[in-house]
Each structure stands twice: as C-alpha cells, then as structure tokens.
Amino acid sequence: MTETTRSVEIHVPVLARVEGEGALDLVIENGNITRLRLRIFEPPRFFEKFLEGHHYSEIPDLVARICGICPVAYQVTAAQALEQLYGVELTPWARALRRALYCGEWLQSHSLHVHLLAAPDYFGCNSAIELAQIAPDVVRRGLRLQALGNELMDLIGTRSVHPVGVRVGGFHAAPPVARVRELRVRLLTALSEAEALVRWAAAIPLPPDEQAFVSVAMRHAHDYAIEAGDIAASDGLQIGADAYDAHFAERHEPHSTALYSSYRGQPYLVGPLARLNLNHDRLPSQLCSLLVETGFALPSRNVFHSLVARAVEIWLALDEAARLLADYTLPDAPWVPVEPRAGVATGCTEAPRGLLWHRYQMDADGRVVNARIVPPTSQNQARIEADLQQSLLAFGLDRPDEALRLHCEKVIRNYDPCISCATHFLRLNVERT
Amino acid sequence: MDGENKPRVAVHKFSSCDGCQLALLNLGEDLLTLAARVELVHFAEAGPTNPDAWVDVAFVEGSMSTPEDIERIRRIREQSRVLIAIGACAVSGGIQGLRNQADGAAWIAQLYEHPGAIASLAQSTPVSAHVKVDFELYGCPVDSAQMLAAVNALLLGAVPRASTDKxxxxxxxxxxxxxxxxxxxxxxxxxxxxxxxxxxxxxxxxxxxxxxxxxxxxxxxxxxxxxxxxxxxxxxxxxxxxxxxxxxxxxxxxxxxxxxxx
Known part of the structure; x- marks a missing residue:
C-alpha cells in the first residue's frame, strides 16, 4: 500500500485564525481528489429578513452588525445605495470623509489579517503572540498600523467597531479640525512603516502557485476603487451595480450556510489581489516604484500574493486618507436632507475582503420591503474550493496529513474569509482509499 | 508571575459578528502585554485552539442559535471557573434575536434552496438561558477598557463592577x-x-x-x-x-x- 492509497481521516475541531468557523472534507482515492467541500456552518443570522419593515434611517446601524471587522463597508454600501435611489448628492466634504473612513477600515482589517491571521503560517508559528517572540518589531509594527486604522475609524465614525457617525445623506456630525490635523500627521508618519511592511511582505517566500481565474473588482475612472466605481472583471466586463444580477448568480449548497456565487457559471476571485490585478494602473507613482523595487509584478495569478496585496493596500489607505484629510475644514452642514421614494436601491463598494453588493426594495415611506446582501466571502467560496483542488495537487497529495491541513489553511487564509459575515471554520476530514 | 501561575483565559465565539473579540484584538501593542500576563488557552481567531481545556476565565461572545451551541456552552461551563458573557448577543440574544418573534422556518425557506440542511433553533438566546453566567458585559460592541477592567478585577480576585447609570x-x-x-x-x-x-x-x-x-x-x-x-x-x-x-x-x-x- 502506497502513501496515497492508505485510508486516513484527520479531524481538526476548529480552524484557527479565521473569522468564524468551518470545515473541509477531503477524499483522496488512488492519488486523486474525488471530493473537496468547504463547509461553512456559521449559523444563519437572517439579516435580510429582519431588515424588512425598518426605516431607511436605521439601516446603517443595523447592517453594521453583520461584521464587527468591516462594519463601515456595510454602512457605506447601504447608505450609498439609498442615497442614489433618493437622488441625494453628497457634498464633496462628505464624499471625502466617507472614503477616508473606509481607508481606516482597510488599514485596520488588513493589518489585523496580515499580522494576527496570515503571517504566523510563514514563520512556523501558531499565533502572532508566538511570532512576536521571534519577530517582535514586525508584530508591533503591525499592531500599531491596526491601531491607527481603528483611530481613523473612531475619529470619523465616533467608534471603530460599529461606528455611529454615518447617516444616509452624509454624517451625523463633523469631526473637530484639531483632531483631524493631529491624526493626519500620524498617518503621514506611518507611511514609512507601511513601506517597510510592503518590503517585508514581498520578501516572504510564498509557494509558487499560478492558477487561471477571473478577478472581479470595482473600477473607477481615475481613483483606486474603494467606495465608488463600476463592477469590472479581468475578462473585460464593466457594468454598473444595478446590472450585477444579470451577470452573477448565487446558489445554495446543502453543505454550507454561505451561498455560492458564480460569474458566467464559473468561480471568481474578489478581494485585494483581484483589486490590484484590475487597478494597478490606478496606484500612485511612489507606490508603483516601491512595487518595482520589491519585484511584485501585477497582474498576479498566484493567490498567495494576497498577503503582499494587503500590505500594498495598507500603504495606499494611509496615503489616500492623508490626501483626503489635507486642508480639512468644518462643513456648513455634515449631511443633506433626504426625501424617501419608492423603488429599488442597489449599490456596491470594495469591503476589505472584496466586492460587497446590496439591493433594497423600498416603499414610499422609506421602509424596507425586501433586502439582498451579497458579501465577499460567499463570492469567494467557489474559488476557494477550486483553488484548494489545484493547490493541493501542486503541493502533492502524498504529503502527511498534518502538512496537507496546514497547506489547506494557508490557501483558505489567503481569502481572509470573514465567515461571520456570510456565514465558521477548519475541520479537515481527509479520507484516503 | 511565572508561566505556571498565569491565569488561564479562553475566548469562545458563538453566533455573532466577531466585534466583541475585537475588544481584545484591537488592543494594539497592549495585546502583547495582555498575552504576557495571562495564558490564552483558547482564542481561535488569534490562534490558540484548545476549546475543551480547563480555564480560569472564559469569555463568551455570541448568542446560542443551534442545537450544537447548547452542547458546546455546557462543556465550556464545566471547564471554566468564571464565565463572562460579552456583548449584546451573549447577554440578550443579540440583533439576530429579532427572529424570535418571527416564523424562522419560513425565513429559512425564503433564503436557502435546501432548508433541510440549515440547523437553526427557533430562538436566538443569551448564554444565561442555558448555563450559569458569573458576569455579563453589556454593549454592542463591548469596549476594550471595559474588558480589561473586568480581567484586572478578576486577576485581583475582585468582582467586576457594571455601570448602572443611564x-x-x-x-x-x-x-x-x-x-x-x-x-x-x-x-x-x-x-x-x-x-x-x-x-x-x-x-x-x-x-x-x-x-x-x-x-x-x-x-x-x-x-x-x-x-x-x-x-x-x-x-x-x-x-x-x-x-x-x-x-x-x-x-x-x-x-x-x-x-x-x-
């Protein structure tokens, strides 16, 4: 009996360092993968249903609770969809502040993922706390960047987890000038830390794992798309948020509480690497030069580059927030009045983990008739399975079970699945016959 | 305080948004200070996974919403000296408790193609509905200062104090x-x-x-x-x-x- 024909079962109760809980079933027969299923069993929380009947003004506070790590993505997507339906034009002040708030969330979420969740894998550590024993400066730098992201969210949103400042039409109140100026200085100072982070991330030896996939991300006429732009795909598609349904489909598989998304019947990638693949021409020249120096070439077909992509977007978020907050002054009014009307509100933004799409049917009194929310993790779920399939073959199925499990976890962490939003994580069951 | 005597701490997640765990994960460099003062036995999002080990303090985030949750919270209670429920979900069933007044089965049928595959209890309930809870920290989310004050009080052998103001x-x-x-x-x-x-x-x-x-x-x-x-x-x-x-x-x-x- 050879290594690949023995019958083995591995059971890992909880996958560490992902946001939620899930399991992976892997069946290997005669050296081939015959079954590979990523099961997500975060209990359903029914957000779309209990939004029904609620007033538009409550939606930003309610949808924030879908995810404690990316509440701003949910709030801003909802607010913008409704603003578009209601014909509300935000003031340039509010638009700049929304984008700066979103930069805070990218900075916080990406720093958390890179240092606390992903990096320990590459240094033989089980946690950032272990990693801090061999690379204290790296971990401390990461935690400082994460803290700065939280401070930016706190400044603009008045609380970093579930901010209370966003309202349909703008913000409830304007942050004080002195605090904005003080934080902006620290954002600029942190750019050198972010540069060192990009160099460090780009130098981590990553598995060579070229795969063919379609990248989907938003694209903006001149900015690096965060909160505004069309939906674009690497095969040339470019559509508005309202056409999402015509090109993307969701289906439910019985083994998971997250829905699976597909584009033209195929899995696709959303998230930082998909964004960079489609929008590397929108990066500031200073960042482009840094990428050339580090040898990080875009577009990339290696999803392990997601870790570097997050580091790049950390630099970008700092730079962009500092640019947006330059010359900050108090506005005449932080919000514009809103007049509800009946109709369908659709909108999308780039959450830290990728494209986030909302659709609300609203009645004339401004109440939700029905709601649909497509989070990034469910869009990536089919791609994660396809990736695991290919990546495991490239890695070698005859490796020991423990090595297979670690490799699977690394692959899955590339996608930073936020399983709370969709949906928990990794029991690996390997059966070999 | 040497490694042998460090208080053993676990952080468990149930149905939630992960936001209350962030009260710890968002501590910045203080997270490393905390990790030096306590032994983080189980905290899946931060790395350590040992859900069934004995601990001095177990923090529980999230509401109970599946049959498996009820079994899991009972095991956690048996293995914990002090159990602290953190946040609105763990203390009062959370925003997902809004389904308690609704027809959950109908909701599942409207959202999922394979309703039979979704294990979900009709009610989303607080931790205290199933096991003895020693202390409840309110908030959506709880805040870091509040969490650290509770940990510090417990380390000193005191009972944490909850705000009673409005x-x-x-x-x-x-x-x-x-x-x-x-x-x-x-x-x-x-x-x-x-x-x-x-x-x-x-x-x-x-x-x-x-x-x-x-x-x-x-x-x-x-x-x-x-x-x-x-x-x-x-x-x-x-x-x-x-x-x-x-x-x-x-x-x-x-x-x-x-x-x-x-």
Whole structure:
C-alpha cells in the first residue's frame, strides 16, 4: 500500500485564525481528489429578513452588525445605495470623509489579517503572540498600523467597531479640525512603516502557485476603487451595480450556510489581489516604484500574493486618507436632507475582503420591503474550493496529513474569509482509499 | 508571575459578528502585554485552539442559535471557573434575536434552496438561558477598557463592577444638549445602560440602545414620550426591538405597544 492509497481521516475541531468557523472534507482515492467541500456552518443570522419593515434611517446601524471587522463597508454600501435611489448628492466634504473612513477600515482589517491571521503560517508559528517572540518589531509594527486604522475609524465614525457617525445623506456630525490635523500627521508618519511592511511582505517566500481565474473588482475612472466605481472583471466586463444580477448568480449548497456565487457559471476571485490585478494602473507613482523595487509584478495569478496585496493596500489607505484629510475644514452642514421614494436601491463598494453588493426594495415611506446582501466571502467560496483542488495537487497529495491541513489553511487564509459575515471554520476530514 | 501561575483565559465565539473579540484584538501593542500576563488557552481567531481545556476565565461572545451551541456552552461551563458573557448577543440574544418573534422556518425557506440542511433553533438566546453566567458585559460592541477592567478585577480576585447609570446621566454629565427635548428626536438614552460614553447624543443623534436596558428603566414613560413625538405603535416597537431586542425589559416594552410584526 502506497502513501496515497492508505485510508486516513484527520479531524481538526476548529480552524484557527479565521473569522468564524468551518470545515473541509477531503477524499483522496488512488492519488486523486474525488471530493473537496468547504463547509461553512456559521449559523444563519437572517439579516435580510429582519431588515424588512425598518426605516431607511436605521439601516446603517443595523447592517453594521453583520461584521464587527468591516462594519463601515456595510454602512457605506447601504447608505450609498439609498442615497442614489433618493437622488441625494453628497457634498464633496462628505464624499471625502466617507472614503477616508473606509481607508481606516482597510488599514485596520488588513493589518489585523496580515499580522494576527496570515503571517504566523510563514514563520512556523501558531499565533502572532508566538511570532512576536521571534519577530517582535514586525508584530508591533503591525499592531500599531491596526491601531491607527481603528483611530481613523473612531475619529470619523465616533467608534471603530460599529461606528455611529454615518447617516444616509452624509454624517451625523463633523469631526473637530484639531483632531483631524493631529491624526493626519500620524498617518503621514506611518507611511514609512507601511513601506517597510510592503518590503517585508514581498520578501516572504510564498509557494509558487499560478492558477487561471477571473478577478472581479470595482473600477473607477481615475481613483483606486474603494467606495465608488463600476463592477469590472479581468475578462473585460464593466457594468454598473444595478446590472450585477444579470451577470452573477448565487446558489445554495446543502453543505454550507454561505451561498455560492458564480460569474458566467464559473468561480471568481474578489478581494485585494483581484483589486490590484484590475487597478494597478490606478496606484500612485511612489507606490508603483516601491512595487518595482520589491519585484511584485501585477497582474498576479498566484493567490498567495494576497498577503503582499494587503500590505500594498495598507500603504495606499494611509496615503489616500492623508490626501483626503489635507486642508480639512468644518462643513456648513455634515449631511443633506433626504426625501424617501419608492423603488429599488442597489449599490456596491470594495469591503476589505472584496466586492460587497446590496439591493433594497423600498416603499414610499422609506421602509424596507425586501433586502439582498451579497458579501465577499460567499463570492469567494467557489474559488476557494477550486483553488484548494489545484493547490493541493501542486503541493502533492502524498504529503502527511498534518502538512496537507496546514497547506489547506494557508490557501483558505489567503481569502481572509470573514465567515461571520456570510456565514465558521477548519475541520479537515481527509479520507484516503 | 511565572508561566505556571498565569491565569488561564479562553475566548469562545458563538453566533455573532466577531466585534466583541475585537475588544481584545484591537488592543494594539497592549495585546502583547495582555498575552504576557495571562495564558490564552483558547482564542481561535488569534490562534490558540484548545476549546475543551480547563480555564480560569472564559469569555463568551455570541448568542446560542443551534442545537450544537447548547452542547458546546455546557462543556465550556464545566471547564471554566468564571464565565463572562460579552456583548449584546451573549447577554440578550443579540440583533439576530429579532427572529424570535418571527416564523424562522419560513425565513429559512425564503433564503436557502435546501432548508433541510440549515440547523437553526427557533430562538436566538443569551448564554444565561442555558448555563450559569458569573458576569455579563453589556454593549454592542463591548469596549476594550471595559474588558480589561473586568480581567484586572478578576486577576485581583475582585468582582467586576457594571455601570448602572443611564446614557442620559452620562450625556448630562458631558453637557450635551438633550436631543429629545431640544430637537424632538426619539432617543433611547433615558432607558439605556451607560458605558459607551453617550456617543450618539454627542453627535446630535438618538441613542439606539447598544448597552441594553438600564436598571429601573421606565419604558412606559418613554413610550408615552415617543407617542407625543408622533411615533406610531410600529415605530415605537421598532425602537425597543433593535440591538438588544430580547432583553426582557425591552421585549416587554415592545409587546406593550400592541404593534404586530411586519
């Protein structure tokens, strides 16, 4: 009996360092993968249903609770969809502040993922706390960047987890000038830390794992798309948020509480690497030069580059927030009045983990008739399975079970699945016959 | 304090948004200080996974919403000296408790193609509905200072103290103009537990009850005030049916409005 024909079962109760809980079933027969299923069993929380009947003004506070790590993505997507339906034009002040708030969330979420969740894998550590024993400066730098992201969210949103400042039409109140100026200085100072982070991330030896996939991300006429732009795909598609349904489909598989998304019947990638693949021409020249120096070439077909992509977007978020907050002054009014009307509100933004799409049917009194929310993790779920399939073959199925499990976890962490939003994580069951 | 005597701490997640765990993960460099003072035995999101090991303090985030959850929380209780429920989900069933008044089976059938594959209890319930809870930290989310104060108190052998003030009191102390009196905004501050720092009224907006009901909350008086401000029964019910919808005081207030569900 050879290594690949023995019958083995591995059971890992909880996958560490992902946001939620899930399991992976892997069946290997005669050296081939015959079954590979990523099961997500975060209990359903029914957000779309209990939004029904609620007033538009409550939606930003309610949808924030879908995810404690990316509440701003949910709030801003909802607010913008409704603003578009209601014909509300935000003031340039509010638009700049929304984008700066979103930069805070990218900075916080990406720093958390890179240092606390992903990096320990590459240094033989089980946690950032272990990693801090061999690379204290790296971990401390990461935690400082994460803290700065939280401070930016706190400044603009008045609380970093579930901010209370966003309202349909703008913000409830304007942050004080002195605090904005003080934080902006620290954002600029942190750019050198972010540069060192990009160099460090780009130098981590990553598995060579070229795969063919379609990248989907938003694209903006001149900015690096965060909160505004069309939906674009690497095969040339470019559509508005309202056409999402015509090109993307969701289906439910019985083994998971997250829905699976597909584009033209195929899995696709959303998230930082998909964004960079489609929008590397929108990066500031200073960042482009840094990428050339580090040898990080875009577009990339290696999803392990997601870790570097997050580091790049950390630099970008700092730079962009500092640019947006330059010359900050108090506005005449932080919000514009809103007049509800009946109709369908659709909108999308780039959450830290990728494209986030909302659709609300609203009645004339401004109440939700029905709601649909497509989070990034469910869009990536089919791609994660396809990736695991290919990546495991490239890695070698005859490796020991423990090595297979670690490799699977690394692959899955590339996608930073936020399983709370969709949906928990990794029991690996390997059966070999 | 040497490694042998460090208090053993676990952080468990149930149905939630992960936001209360962030009270620890967002500590910045203080997270490393905390990790030096306690032994993090189980904290899946931060790395250590040992869910069934004995601990001195178990923090539990999230509400109980599947049959498996009930078994898991009982095992955690058996393996913990002190069990602390953190956040609105663990303390009062959370925002997902809004399904408790609805037809859950119908909702599953509307959202999923394979309803039979979804294991979900009809009710989303707090930890205290199933096991003894030693201390409850309110908030959506709980905040880091509040979490650290609880850990520090427990390390010193003291019982952590919960705030009993109302948001209203905190707001007055900070000198904010009352949004309800001055602008007719339907604010939950008079009946909500303090702890957030009166954030919402400081922005000129309504408190929406993140920290749950305060002690001796006079919800009847507030309901009457909301009606005077022009809110109908449905709107008043929705005010009490938010983040802490299943907290008994808020649930009763919502039911007394007589408004049906949408």
């Amino acid at each position: 948001v209203c009191t905190e707001c007055k102390r900070q000198g904010h103009p009352c949004v309800m009196v001055s602008r007719g905004i339907a604010c939950l501050g008079p009946v909500t537990r303090s702890g957030c720092g009166a954030l919402c009224p400081s922005l000129g907006r309504d408190c929406y009850g993140c920290y749950g009901p305060a002690e001796n909350a006079n919800t009847d008086a507030l309901t009457a005030q909301f009606a005077r401000l022009g809110l109908d029964a449905t709107a008043i019910r929705q005010r009490f049916q938010g983040i802490n919808s299943q907290a008994p005081v808020f649930l009763a207030a919502a039911q007394r409005t007589g408004a049906g569900h949408d």
